[in-house]
Amino acid sequence: MTVLIAVDKFKGSLTGVELSDALAIGMRRVLGEGFAPRISPIADGGDGTVDAALAAGFEEKIARVTGPAGTPVTARYALNPSTQTAVIEVAEACGLRLMDSLDACGATTYGVGELILHAVAQDASEIVIGLGGSATTDAGAGMLSALGVRFVGSENPTAVHGGSALSGVTRADLSTLHPSLHEVSFVMASDVTNPLNGNNGAPAIYGPQKGASALDVAELDSLLAHTAQLVEQALKVARGTFSEAAGAGAAGGLGFACLSVLGATMRPGVDVAFELTGFHQALHGAHLVITGEGKFDEQTLQGKGPAGVAAACRQVGARVLAVCGACELDESQWSDAGFDAVYSVLGTGVSLEESLADPRPHVEELGAQIARDYLS
Numbered sequence: 001m002t003v004l005i006a007v008d009k010f011k012g013s014l015t016g017v018e019l020s021d022a023l024a025i026g027m028r029r030v031l032g033e034g035f036a037p038r039i040s041p042i043a044d045g046g047d048g049t050v051d052a053a054l055a056a057g058f059e060e061k062i063a064r065v066t067g068p069a070g071t072p073v074t075a076r077y078a079l080n081p082s083t084q085t086a087v088i089e090v091a092e093a094c095g096l097r098l099m100d101s102l103d104a105c106g107a108t109t110y111g112v113g114e115l116i117l118h119a120v121a122q123d124a125s126e127i128v129i130g131l132g133g134s135a136t137t138d139a140g141a142g143m144l145s146a147l148g149v150r151f152v153g154s155e156n157p158t159a160v161h162g163g164s165a166l167s168g169v170t171r172a173d174l175s176t177l178h179p180s181l182h183e184v185s186f187v188m189a190s191d192v193t194n195p196l197n198g199n200n201g202a203p204a205i206y207g208p209q210k211g212a213s214a215l216d217v218a219e220l221d222s223l224l225a226h227t228a229q230l231v232e233q234a235l236k237v238a239r240g241t242f243s244e245a246a247g248a249g250a251a252g253g254l255g256f257a258c259l260s261v262l263g264a265t266m267r268p269g270v271d272v273a274f275e276l277t278g279f280h281q282a283l284h285g286a287h288l289v290i291t292g293e294g295k296f297d298e299q300t301l302q303g304k305g306p307a308g309v310a311a312a313c314r315q316v317g318a319r320v321l322a323v324c325g326a327c328e329l330d331e332s333q334w335s336d337a338g339f340d341a342v343y344s345v346l347g348t349g350v351s352l353e354e355s356l357a358d359p360r361p362h363v364e365e366l367g368a369q370i371a372r373d374y375l376s
Contacts, residue, residue, distance in 0.1 A: 001375060003027075003037040004286040004318075006279060008293040008305040009048045010325050013359050016041030016048060017055050022360045023290060023323065026367025030376055040282035042291065042305040045189030045269020046089070046132025049276070053078035053087045056277040061086075063118040065111035066146075068094040068135040069103065070161050075115055079122055086124035087276060088115050090251050091133035094142075099135045102211025104203075105220065106162035107135040109254055113146025120180050128272055129258060131190040131251040137207055138163040139196060139224045140257025148178040149261065151227075163203075163252075166223040172230040174261060186264035189272040191303045194249030196242075196256045197225040202249035210252070224253050231260055270308035280312065288374060289313050292323035296344070300329070301337050310338035321374070323366050325355055343370060 005020045014022065020039045028035050043052040054060055058078035067073035075092035079085070091097065093111030112129075119127055136142070141151060141160040150157040153170035160166065195201050203212065203220040212220060228243035235241075242248055242260035249255060258264035274280060283289065291309040293300065301307050306322055313320040319340045327334075327344040334342050345355045345362045355362055 001287045002285055003375070004040060004282055004289045005037050006040045006042050006282065006289060006291050006309050007323065008042050008044065009051070010294040010359055011047065013294070013356060014363070015051050016043070017051065018360070019292075019363060022363040023367035023370070026364035027371040027375070029368050030371035038282050038286065040277055040279050042277060042279060042309060043269075043273040044303070044305040044308070045130045045191070045272050047091055049130040049189065049269070049273050050076055050078045050087055050089050050092070052273055052277050058087065061118070061122060063115055065093050065114040065118070066108065067098050067111055068107040069099060070108060073098055073111065075111065077115060077119060079119065079124060081123075084123055084125040085128065085276075086119035086122070086126070087128045087130070088112070088119065089130040089132070090254060094136045095133045096135040096210065097133070102135065103162070104137050104207050104210040104212035105164040105216055107137070107210070108142035108161040109134070109136045109138055109140055109252070110142035110146045110159060110161060112254065113143040116143070116147065117178065120184060125183065126185045126187065128187045128189055128276065129264070130269065131188055131192065131255060134251040134254060135210055136163075136254065137203055137210060137212065137220050137224070137252035138166065139227050139253035140255075141166055141227060143254060144257050144261055147181060148176045149174055150176050163220045163223055166227045169227060169230060172227070172234045174231070174234045177261065181262065186258055186262045187272060188247060188250065188255060188258050188264045188266040189269040190247055190250045190255060190266060191269050192250035192255065193246040195244045195246070196228055196248040196253050197221045202253045205249065206252060228256060235260060268303060270303060270305055273305065274308060283312055283316060283318065286318050289318050289320045290323060290370065291320060294325045295328065296322060296324035296326070296334070296342060297328040301333070307337060314338050321370060323363065325359065326352075341373075
C-alpha cells in the first residue's frame, strides 16, 4: 500500500517537515525500518508556505529588511532558480510575531517591498506572496514606497511607515515604481475576501486583533479609503475598482496594493501551495493519505490545507486520515468533510501543557497507532 504523508505545521511547535518525520518514525516502529512513505508537506498560503516550498526543493534565501516596527529583521523566502519563482510570506517581514507590542497604526509593510526587490535581484520573474499573519494596516503603502512609489504630502514620501503616516497624503506618484517590476508577475495566495475599507474592511475586521482601538479603526478606515482613491486616480480607473475588490483587505490592505499597483492575481492559498509543492503529483497512486495541522476546527474545513487534501483524495478514491494537536469537531463534521478518521494528541490523554512542550513523542505514537489500525 502506498502511503502519503501530507501535513501542515503544528503552529509554534512542529513544522510540516518535522511533523512528517515524527509520524514516519512512529509508523516504522510497527512496520519496520523498510517502510518508506511518500512525504509532501503542505500549506495554505499563510505561515508555513515557505517551509513547504523548501521541502519541495526550493532554495532558501535570506534578506535583512525593515520589520513592522521599523527596525531591521532577518526574513526568509524560497526561490526556485529553474522556474524563477519566489515564494514570500508577508509575516516574515511584517508579521505579528515580530512585534514586541501591537501597533496597528504604526506597523509598516516596507520590509515586504524590500523582500520583493531582493527576490527580483535574484532573477525571480514570478513572485507568490502569502498574505497571512501581518501586523499592519497601511493598505500596502509601506511596501509600495519601498518599491519606488512616492506618497506626496506625507512626512517621508519615499518611506511610509504605518497607516497613520498616510495622513496628509495628497497624491500617489506611481511613475517612480521600480522599472524591473514591470517584468514580474505576482500571485496573491489568500482566502481573505474582505474589501479594503468599510464595515467589512481591513481596519474594522482585522484592526482590533492588531491592537487598534475603536478610534484607531475609524481613523485607519478613513486614511485607507483616501489613499486608495489617490492610487486609483493615478491608475486612471474608477473609484472602488480595486479597493472594493475581494481580497483588497487582506493583510491590512496589502492585498489592495498588490491587486492595483502590482497587477497581482488572487488565488486560493491551498491551490497555490499545492501547485508549488507538487502535492497532486505526490498523491498520484497513493492509497492512504495522512494529513493534519495543529488545531482541527471549523476553520480547517473552510479552505485550510487538510480540507484541500481531503477533497483531492475524494477525487482519486484514496482514504484520508487526519492528525492534530486538538480536535474541536465532532465525528459527523469531519466525516462529512471526507476524513476517514481523526487522531488527536489531546485525545490520547496528554495534557495541553505536555503537548505544547514536546509534541514529537506523542505524534510518533499517533503514527504507530495509524500503522496498527490501517497497515498491519
